[in-house]
Amino acid sequence: MFVLPTFGLGVIGSPTVPPETFDTATLENGGNGAGNDNTLTFTVNPSASISAGSTLTIAGLTGSQTSDSGSLTIGGAGAAIFGSSADWTQSSGTLVLTVAGGQSVPTGSDTVITFTLTNPATTSSGVTGITLASSGFTTANISGTFLNAVALFNVTTRDTEANILSSTPTNPSGEVNIAFGEDTNDFYIYDGSAWYIYKDFNNYSINFDGTDDYIDCGVITGLQGASNGAISVWIKPDTAGQAPNIGYRPSASHQFVLTFVGGTLYFGVRNGSTANIYTTTAIPNDTNWHHYVATFTSGTTKIYIDGSQVAGTQSGSNPSTISSTSGSFMIGRNGNDNKYTDGLLDEAALFNIALSASDVTDIYNGGVPNDISSLNPLGWWRMGDNDSRTDTTITDQGSGSNNGALTNGPTFSTTVP
């Protein structure tokens, strides 16, 4: 049988129902005569091509005398796409169409099918023939499992003697279908009976121009006064050798922040007069993606780059807790100071727990962002993933509910680590 593909960033999920909309979907009732055979015409034009294995359920066909059948005959030009039959259920008034192997429902043109149901034997009160939903037939009458794809490959699995290994009624040739999401890097595989999705975890980042743009995450109460803390962020700098600016810094004497200045990265943990500034110059001298973590754990300060702790110098002594002075946590800027980031940032996270070296290794995940929810981040700003991207809000997917506000024009990017 086939071997499931291994994606470094893949999360194996269950069969899914990708969203779908329709430019048009109509159903014409062929006739109202009591007891007559009634030929109905269904027309659909989806907003994106719907691929093999998808199902379309037409609902609202109540009142028919036609008994349940697993093979109601369908006709019309669209029958080549859906096959010659569909599943009819009288009690629910639904007809389920399945896109045949090697076929797809196109977008940009109407696909038409016809099918025949029998009207009620008797009619009354002016209600005759097949009864659609009270509001009439709309796209809301269509549901199902839709698969959008920009490419569809048929992969036949055979044994070493070239015999086809699998055979199912819906996939008699033994093909395994593979498809890619229309507007994502999601990957789908059809094993002959069901579609499975392999979701691409990370598709978006945020591009900062380094002049004045940043994300304002507001005051994070869970950080203030904490005895442990950590910042994690991915950066792809526009200029080689630059590091991220991110953190909380309402003033010079109250901060929990990463500041990059002149080739040096400063991790400032200051609570009034007690201050520790940890510095490192071990900045990768390229414009590739790199992962930075700064940890403040029980009086010890460390910086990790790409999963490994880097050498640095500590000046001063660590305060017992992070400052409680009110101030916004900012991404792309070192708090309220004027150091900004020129480049892409992604998967920023804030913790108020002790992160171990092993935790950092897990977050780095060999260079590919991964689901870090098991580490209970206080803040987790995914820069557009699992988010609407329709406004200036970056949803906090950590526990703190501190949504970020895109400020001064940073933009979404599909370049990701």
Added chain:
Amino acid sequence: MRNYCIINSDEVSSVNFDQVAETSADTLRYSIDGTQTFVKYEGTQPSFLSGKQEYTHSEILAILATDEWTSDDII
């Protein structure tokens, strides 16, 4: 393509924030002495900036890196 214009602080009231990338007057970045700020926009220069010199991204970054715009405070 994004362009940038430096304006005097007393001109902020004339900025139409629907025509620039900056969010509001409250989020503008000011020079160290507080006398200047800047705005950015895509494409054509908004009319309220007429006569102002336009800078490219690399040009404004060079300006912002000077002591006039970036404090000496390291952290």
